[in-house]
Amino acid sequence: MSALTITHTHAAGSLIDGTSRGDGSGEILKDQRWRWSRNLQSWYVPQSRDRRAKLAHINATAAALRAAGFTVEIEIDDTYRQVADVEADKITRQEDRVDALNAKADRKASDADDAWDAERAAYAALPEGGEPIKIGHHSERRHRAAIDKAWNTLGKAVHAERDAATARGRADAAARTTDHRYAPQTVARRIDKLAAELRGLERNRDGYSRTLHTNKQTGEKYTEDHAPASGADRERALDEIEHTSEKLAYWQGVRAQQIADGTVTLYSRDVIAKGDHVFYVGQWNEVVKVNAKTVTIRSIVGGGWNDRIAYSEIRNLRDAEARPIRIADGQRVTAPVGETTTDHPAGVAR
Structure with a gap:
């Protein structure tokens, strides 16, 4: 049996070297959910590029190959690359x-x-x-x-x-x-997701407690305490925090450039008021409440409840008299009726 080497780098992902047609490794790798790439001329683990090595998957593959008589070496480099x-x-x-x-x-x-x-x-x-x-x-x-x-x-x-x-x-x-990946709404959602991930990583690093149950009669809270990460877990948490912070900074930079270029209108509670109308999912919706991160509107499907829209999801804005609202230097400017606030038809993502 030939000697095989499983490698993992963030640039190339998880690959295996040394296989050849008819040596019996193909069926084993298929069973272990590896795929063959004609471009790479190698077996690879799907979605492994620029991600941490899936050690359980790699070790299971190595064990299956060794059981079949192959000699298997494993080389892992889990160093993150620059986000740019x-x-x-x-x-x-x-x-x-x-x-x-x-x-x-x-x-x-x-x-x-x-x-x-x-x-x-x-x-x-x-x-x-x-x-x-x-x-x-x-x-x-x-x-x-x-x-x-x-x-x-x-x-x-x-x-x-x-x-x-x-x-x-x-x-x-x-x-x-690529255009979809860098679309303003997609970028805004990615920033929110990365910020949430970063907060979770920081909680794991520092330790935290959470309330599992509150006794309604006595008011006593039953909590679950998590100690700060230590040892190898802490080192991994610190690496993840650094990498996630870098990703967040990158996409915040993309968002800032979109705002500077005028492809994004930065809506917030400072420029939207109760009674305004926001354009969302193809229709104008009256704002019934302005919140820190969202606006509250009537149900978009006609129900008896209210819906919330993140500011980044708003496509256009007008006041209660249907006058377009432009945002200039962080301030709302009311335009005459009939004037458009965008070069695109109302409702087109900006």
Whole structure:
């Protein structure tokens, strides 16, 4: 049996070197949920790039391979990369993927054109005027073959057209991936998520207590105490805090640039008042309450309850008299009725 090496770096993810076709490792790796990459010419663990090594997964794979007689070495480098480098690599890989999908879509479109040409040629070869098959005539076999060919080429052309449309759809969707990733609302949600993750990591580092139950009669609280992280757990927590802080700073910088460029309007309780109308999910909604991080509106589905909208989800703003509201230097400015507050139709994400 050959010697295998399982490696993990944040740049490359989890890979395995030393395998070869027919050596028996393929079935084991499939069972362990590894995948083969033609681009990398290697087996890899899905979604392992720029993430901590999945040690349980790697160790289970190594154990299965060793049980089959392979010699397995494990090399782990769990050092995080700079967030800017990670994002630049993602954009580059996505651009390469778009190029590959566009090339595939072009090939499929060419195949579809050829298939339709073949279909038209087969149809043209049929007897003119819809002449029926002459049973028992020497032309019967040729006539039936021509009909079958015309029918089969039509089916191939239809399938080729569908394949071309699917390939083009995938290419178009991939071309929008980076734009979606950096869309203002997506960035705002990511910042909120990272901030919450950072608070959780800091609680684990410092220790915390949480209330499990409060006795309604006595008011006594039953709490669960968690000691500060120590040893290897603390070292890992500190690494995660540093990395999460860096990610948060990166996306906050992206958000700040979007605001500076005017692609994002920064709404807050300082510029929205009760009675205003905010544009959300395709309709205007009256603000019934202004909160620290959200505004409260009537139910968007007509229920008897209220809904809350995060400020980052608001697409547009107008006052109770339907006059557009612009935000300039952190202040609300009322525009005349009929004037738009954006270069886009109301409701388009900004």
